[in-house]
Amino acid sequence: xxxxxxxxxxxxxxxxxxxxxxxxxxxxxxxxxxxxxxxxxxxxxxxxxxxxxxxxxxxxxxxxxxxxxxxxxxxxxxxxxxxxxxxxxxxxxxxxxxxxxxxxxxxxxxxxxxxxxxxxxxxxxxxxxxxx
Amino acid sequence: xxxxxxxxxxxxxxxxxxxxxxxxxxxxxxxxxxxxxxxxxxxxxxxxxxxxxxxxxxxxxxxxxxxxxxxxxxxxxxxxxxxxxxxxxxxxxxxxxxxxxxxxxxxxxxxxxxxxx
Numbered sequence: 001x002x003x004x005x006x007x008x009x010x011x012x013x014x015x016x017x018x019x020x021x022x023x024x025x026x027x028x029x030x031x032x033x034x035x036x037x038x039x040x041x042x043x044x045x046x047x048x049x050x051x052x053x054x055x056x057x058x059x060x061x062x063x064x065x066x067x068x069x070x071x072x073x074x075x076x077x078x079x080x081x082x083x084x085x086x087x088x089x090x091x092x093x094x095x096x097x098x099x100x101x102x103x104x105x106x107x108x109x110x111x112x113x114x115x116x117x118x119x120x121x122x123x124x125x126x127x128x129x130x131x132x
Numbered sequence: 133x134x135x136x137x138x139x140x141x142x143x144x145x146x147x148x149x150x151x152x153x154x155x156x157x158x159x160x161x162x163x164x165x166x167x168x169x170x171x172x173x174x175x176x177x178x179x180x181x182x183x184x185x186x187x188x189x190x191x192x193x194x195x196x197x198x199x200x201x202x203x204x205x206x207x208x209x210x211x212x213x214x215x216x217x218x219x220x221x222x223x224x225x226x227x228x229x230x231x232x233x234x235x236x237x238x239x240x241x242x243x244x245x246x247x248x249x
Contacts, residue, residue, distance in 0.1 A: 032196075032204045035189070039196035055189060086205045093202035105202060108245025112209045115237030119212050122230035 017072045021081055024065040029088030031058045033096060080120035083113040133246050140198025141246070144207045147191030152214035154184040156222060206245045209238050 038051035070078050086109045093099035133141070161177040172178070196204065213235050219225035 029205070032192075032201050035192045035204070036196040036201045038193045052189070052193065055193075059189070086209065089205035090202045093200055097201050099200045099202050101202075102249055104248025105245055108241045108243075108249055109202075109206060111237050111241030111244055112206050113241075115234045115239075115241055116209055116212065118230060118237060119234035122228060122234055 013072075017069060018081075020065065021069045021073065021078060022084065024062055024069060025082060025084055026088060027058060027065075028062045029085045029092065031055050031062070032089055033092050034058060036097060076120045076123055080117045082120075083116035086112050086116075136198050140195045141203065141207060143191055144195035144199065144204060145210055147188040147195065148208050148211050149214050150184050150191070151188045152211050152218060154181040154188070155215065156218050157181040157184070159223070203245065203249070206242055210242065212238055 034051050034055035038048050038055065041048035041051065066078075090099075090101060090105065090109060094101055157177045158181045161172075161175060161181075166172040192204070199207075216225075216227065216231060216235060220227055
């Protein structure tokens with residue numbers, strides 16, 4: 001039997017894992033920002049190397065933290081939450097590169113997000129408990 | 133979507149496909165028994181997979197020369213289609229109705245984004 005404080009503890013831990021998950025997904029989405037910044041520079045120029053190096057570093061940090069996060073979450077939950085990267089792409093595009101947000105973009109992105117979430121939860125029950 | 137954007141979107145889709153191929157190589161090698169940790173990493177499949185991974189990062193930089201940042205993650209969602217195709221054909225994984233519906237939604241989303249975005 002679990003006591004009230006144990007339950008609170010578990011809730012707090014789960015919340016922390018979700019915060020980490022979304023921090024790492026935000027970090028992953030910044031990889032696109034570095035790619036786009038490198039794309040604006042001459043190949044192998046100093047600024048290109050800095051942005052490209054930033055991209056590789058980000059991907060390494062992401063790979064490491066992702067491995068840790070999926071130890072504490074079902075894989076399906078982690079993959080379903082990954083759909084948020086599409087939203088970050090629109091946000092960074094708007095804030096950093098002044099890209100326009102149109103109804104068509106939002107509709108397309110919403111369909112992709114629904115598809116990714118549905119894909120993540122479409123596995124069998126055994127898979128759904130992976131990583132728990 | 134003009135011709136320049138279409139070409140660059142194609143580059144990102146190709147990069148996403150290559151990335152899925154590298155995942156297959158890693159998975160194939162992970163299914164094998166290895167005598168040591170060194171052998172787990174220093175083998176042709178894993179080295180090739182990481183080489184392909186670096187190539188895909190360069191392809192993404194090239195692609196972003198012609199497409200907006202917001203289109204990137206949308207196109208990268210096509211990886212679910214490639215991974216499913218490899219899963220079914222190579223690893224004999226089963227496909228269910230929900231997965232097919234999910235892939236259709238992803239395809240529809242990419243199409244809507246490309247045509248109306």
